[in-house]
Amino acid sequence: MSLDVDIQATLGRFKLDAQLQAGQGATVIYGRSGSGKTSLINAIAGLSRPQSGRITLDEQVLFDAALGINVPVHLRRIGYVFQDARLFPHLNVADNLDFGTRYADASLGKNHRKTVIEMLGIGALMQRRPGALSGGEKQRVALGRALLTAPRLLLLDEPLAALDTQRKEEILPYFERLRAQGGPPMIYVTHDMSEIVRLADHLCVLRDGKSVAQGTAEDVLADPANMKLIGVQDAGALITGVVDHHASDGLSGIRLSAGMLFVPRMAVTVGTSVRIRIRAQDVILSLSEPKDMSSQNVLPAKITAIREGASSGFAIALSCGTDRLLARITARALAQMELKVGQNIWAVLKANAMPPNAIAPS
């Protein structure tokens, strides 16, 4: 699958001017409230019509302002899951599921329906109406309804935003499974970093209606130039490792290319590959190897870039074995430590700075 979007739209006083390239897997659109995320995916779905630009999905032109092409919503074969499920209240789950299949490829038939219902664990809910479902169940049905149309692409607009933490945990594994099992490519809107760690292959950052950064999630998050865009609270790189052991003192050891990382005990088996978000503000830099610290996590690193960030802070990009880290330090620390690109340094990471929602099987 390849999606190519380059559109411009004026919505009241808001101007959207976005470019997006997406392929297989999950592409997360990340941005603050009002940055244009919903407007962008509505245009991809065909729910709104941009003033200019072009949208192509694989070889098909879905929209081209100059050529006057605008394929109607129901012929785009794109599934859409809204934040608030939007099931038909007067129809039971079975009828809600079948509603979208009117335009779907009939040859997919009953087997596809059965697989989707089993995958989402909604078989027991078939006769219930949406009013008798929990928020998490509603979202599973909404996802099922979208999948039953055999979409070429799935658009998900903050599908977990209306759910509490427990319900989010109930639904996220379904998205992870879809991604792992080669389900339809997803464009997934969120401003929740933990969902990015769990799902994002690619990341596109929107700001004030403009796509200001995009690429693999690892590249976008490790780039010190993007620290301001992501926000100093959330900025941080993704690293990968393999669960090496679970210690009896409540920590799990993760083998990284540059050494061992200790995190609060993880509920995954030894040998599992994981992706971990290390927030820039949780990385401390030291010129010499710290030996008498409470932190268990001291990794050798090299400075690859130094970039001025927001509010007198600097973003320091580090290579750490084959991984990248991002650290945020003050201008004073930068001057006192006389940090330079190319310098070898030690990165200190607190185990408690890596809560379970910052770690996901990769």
Ligand SMILES: Nc1ncnc2c1ncn2[C@@H]1O[C@H](COP(=O)(O)OP(=O)(O)OP(=O)(O)O)[C@@H](O)[C@H]1O
């Ligand atoms: N039809 C419209 N008419 C006028 N303004 C609009 C219209 N649609 C969207 N906007 C404005 O465009 C801006 C972007 O809205 P959009 O819903 O795309 O943002 P978002 O990033 O999805 O926000 P959120 O995270 O809060 O859902 C907002 O300021 C919104 O008020």
